[in-house]
Amino acid sequence: MTRATVEVRTGYPYEVHIGSDLLPEAAARIAKRTHVVLTDAHVAPLWAKAFGAAPRIVVAPGEASKSLRVLESVLDELVASRMKRDGLVVCLGGGVVGDLGGLAASLYMRGIDFVQCPTTLLAQVDSSVGGKTAINLAGGKNLAGTFHQPIAVYADVATLATLADEEFTSGLGEVVKSALVGDPSLLDELTENAGAIRARRVEALIPVVERCVRVKAAVVAADEREAGTRKTLNLGHTFAHAIEHAAGYGTVPHGLAVSVGLSLAVRASARLGLLSDPELPERLARVQTRLGLPSELEHLPALTPAALHAGLTHDKKGQDAGRPRLVLPRAAGDLVLDIPADDALLAELLG
Amino acid sequence: MTRATVEVRTGYPYEVHIGSDLLPEAAARIAKRTHVVLTDAHVAPLWAKAFGAAPRIVVAPGEASKSLRVLESVLDELVASRMKRDGLVVCLGGGVVGDLGGLAASLYMRGIDFVQCPTTLLAQVDSSVGGKTAINLAGGKNLAGTFHQPIAVYADVATLATLADEEFTSGLGEVVKSALVGDPSLLDELTENAGAIRARRVEALIPVVERCVRVKAAVVAADEREAGTRKTLNLGHTFAHAIEHAAGYGTVPHGLAVSVGLSLAVRASARLGLLSDPELPERLARVQTRLGLPSELEHLPALTPAALHAGLTHDKKGQDAGRPRLVLPRAAGDLVLDIPADDALLAELLG
Numbered sequence: 001m002t003r004a005t006v007e008v009r010t011g012y013p014y015e016v017h018i019g020s021d022l023l024p025e026a027a028a029r030i031a032k033r034t035h036v037v038l039t040d041a042h043v044a045p046l047w048a049k050a051f052g053a054a055p056r057i058v059v060a061p062g063e064a065s066k067s068l069r070v071l072e073s074v075l076d077e078l079v080a081s082r083m084k085r086d087g088l089v090v091c092l093g094g095g096v097v098g099d100l101g102g103l104a105a106s107l108y109m110r111g112i113d114f115v116q117c118p119t120t121l122l123a124q125v126d127s128s129v130g131g132k133t134a135i136n137l138a139g140g141k142n143l144a145g146t147f148h149q150p151i152a153v154y155a156d157v158a159t160l161a162t163l164a165d166e167e168f169t170s171g172l173g174e175v176v177k178s179a180l181v182g183d184p185s186l187l188d189e190l191t192e193n194a195g196a197i198r199a200r201r202v203e204a205l206i207p208v209v210e211r212c213v214r215v216k217a218a219v220v221a222a223d224e225r226e227a228g229t230r231k232t233l234n235l236g237h238t239f240a241h242a243i244e245h246a247a248g249y250g251t252v253p254h255g256l257a258v259s260v261g262l263s264l265a266v267r268a269s270a271r272l273g274l275l276s277d278p279e280l281p282e283r284l285a286r287v288q289t290r291l292g293l294p295s296e297l298e299h300l301p302a303l304t305p306a307a308l309h310a311g312l313t314h315d316k317k318g319q320d321a322g323r324p325r326l327v328l329p330r331a332a333g334d335l336v337l338d339i340p341a342d343d344a345l346l347a348e349l350l351g
Numbered sequence: 352m353t354r355a356t357v358e359v360r361t362g363y364p365y366e367v368h369i370g371s372d373l374l375p376e377a378a379a380r381i382a383k384r385t386h387v388v389l390t391d392a393h394v395a396p397l398w399a400k401a402f403g404a405a406p407r408i409v410v411a412p413g414e415a416s417k418s419l420r421v422l423e424s425v426l427d428e429l430v431a432s433r434m435k436r437d438g439l440v441v442c443l444g445g446g447v448v449g450d451l452g453g454l455a456a457s458l459y460m461r462g463i464d465f466v467q468c469p470t471t472l473l474a475q476v477d478s479s480v481g482g483k484t485a486i487n488l489a490g491g492k493n494l495a496g497t498f499h500q501p502i503a504v505y506a507d508v509a510t511l512a513t514l515a516d517e518e519f520t521s522g523l524g525e526v527v528k529s530a531l532v533g534d535p536s537l538l539d540e541l542t543e544n545a546g547a548i549r550a551r552r553v554e555a556l557i558p559v560v561e562r563c564v565r566v567k568a569a570v571v572a573a574d575e576r577e578a579g580t581r582k583t584l585n586l587g588h589t590f591a592h593a594i595e596h597a598a599g600y601g602t603v604p605h606g607l608a609v610s611v612g613l614s615l616a617v618r619a620s621a622r623l624g625l626l627s628d629p630e631l632p633e634r635l636a637r638v639q640t641r642l643g644l645p646s647e648l649e650h651l652p653a654l655t656p657a658a659l660h661a662g663l664t665h666d667k668k669g670q671d672a673g674r675p676r677l678v679l680p681r682a683a684g685d686l687v688l689d690i691p692a693d694d695a696l697l698a699e700l701l702g
Binding site (some may be wrong): 068071072075076080106107108109110111132133134138139141143144145147225226255260335 | 422423458459483485536
């Protein structure tokens with residue numbers, strides 16, 4: 001069976017394993033260490049059996065579990081399981097479980113090891129790699145967290161078979177972002193192989209996940225704590241967060257908001273005269289159509305311009321006295337950071 | 352006026368400034384940065400005015416503020432103050448404020464800068480230096496936290512004038528520990544200068560705080576994340592935590608429990624034939640007497656042997672299948688780690 005391994009060269013380097021039926025391998029690798037499996041009530045019955053009789057901490061599925069209240073219950077369960085400093089947390093699930101469990105591992109006894117076993121496409125290509133952990137505060141998403149790298153990531157693409165269509169498609173939004181950030185030829189290959197990818201064929205998915213992970217690993221290794229370059233990974237995200245905030249978090253799946261955000265970023269780049277690849281808008285629209293991704297605000301539930309503008313100032317990553325600063329593409333693989341957005345531009349893009 | 356500066360050579364090095372009337376200097380140094388002062392309701396009216404009109408977050412005094420609930424309120428207030436990634440938290444207070452504020456700073460937007468302005472002797476000689484942050488969980492003290500170094504520490508010994516006698520004396524327990532860990536001649540100088548120290552004369556306190564900080568800085572620089580050597584700083588603490596747990600946290604001030612813990616550690620060392628300085632028990636008893644510190648369990652509120660034994664297994668630092676591992680002194684400045692304590696020894700020490 002095809003499989004791939006990508007090394008992430010952070011302060012403590014680690015490997016991301018991508019393949020099919022990897023969970024038993026992950027379980028075997030950690031069997032000798034005291035470990036606890038953190039998962040959610042949706043994923044537990046589907047995939048937790050690979051970890052046998054290991055103690056489980058099961059949280060409710062969904063964004064609401066990224067709270068200090070749930071974090072405290074996870075930490076209390078780690079105490080109850082008598083986990084010590086040499087213990088290990090396995091995060092089995094999507095981005096919520098990975099963000100929450102990574103934070104719990106980074107705090108418990110001031111930091112214990114954890115392993116990521118992402119079971120959504122979004123988590124496999126993006127959130128499980130790079131060590132960002134987080135919970136949400138009343139004032140916004142991901143406002144409290146740490147940088148704490150996992151000791152290994154096992155991305156088992158077989159787990160993607162059980163995702164709802166919308167959740168799988170949402171992950172494809174981050175796949176397209178990864179291609180735009182650092183793998184231009186992936187953009188066209190996604191267009192060509194869209195059928196096999198949407199059919200979730202394992203042999204089509206493994207190289208896609210691998211290439212996205214390579215993009216992320218390279219960026220994270222260059223800038224582990226997001227002092228500069230790592231901001232390129234936020235391509236499309238200032239607009240995406242505005243969309244999610246305007247719609248109410250959880251209404252529009254993150255990757256679909258990102259997909260529309262990518263279109264808006266390309267449009268902003270063209271409008272500001274930054275675009276060096278005049279075909280980029282067309283290439284992006286083509287891959288979005290083939291993958292079933294939205295490219296226009298009109299493809300999403302109706303959002304008022306006022307709500308979108310208000311949402312823009314809620315993005316912690318782009319805020320500067322209320323004026324967002326954008327990551328924009330000159331071409332696929334060639335991004336510019338910190339471009340200020342003026343009111344006329346935003347009015348044109350958001351209505 | 353005498354003053355001293357000690358450099359702490361951690362991953363991000365920083366300076367500890369020790370002197371009198373340093374708070375205005377601290378305020379001037381950070382004036383150009385957006386900052387918030389975290390303090391408690393006892394310290395705020397005494398010392399916060401040095402920071403002028405800077406926004407304040409005021410928590411209740413005492414250990415109960417080291418909770419996830421209070422942490423969340425602090426984080427929410429940082430959001431409300433519109434603090435960004437380049438903002439700074441000033442921790443003005445004792446160990447509770449420093450531990451809580453350091454943790455809030457390490458989590459807010461995945462880590463912002465903070466400055467420690469310790470106002471208790473215990474915080475000045477120990478907890479404000481070295482980057483350990485923490486809150487308590489239901490299952491035990493300091494079970495959740497991070498390693499996050501401050502960008503500077505300002506230890507203003509003038510603030511010690513307003514401490515209650517018991518709290519000042521408690522801090523002297525950690526001073527004696529510091530001398531035993533890494534500054535043998537300090538042990539005898541404390542005995543000689545006990546009068547001036549207990550009178551809290553600024554010129555007597557500055558060199559004492561400076562030398563304790565030098566001990567801590569050397570240990571922390573050698574082992575920032577407590578993989579080994581840093582455990583020497585836990586001298587006396589396995590017994591101290593057992594005492595505090597048995598008495599109910601907050602009943603026996605930490606440094607007084609540490610003082611008795613030091614006596615027990617020296618006794619354990621003698622009993623196991625590890626002592627190379629036969630005069631150490633006498634030297635320790637002398638300095639404890641001169642400084643007004645307890646040296647025997649009988650000097651503390653009555654604790655049953657059963658409660659003390661139960662408390663021992665609650666110390667996360669020394670736990671190994673229920674059998675504590677001790678840090679023991681061969682002589683002042685010469686410690687051994689990880690000495691297993693057998694039941695006979697513990698029965699002899701704790702009754």
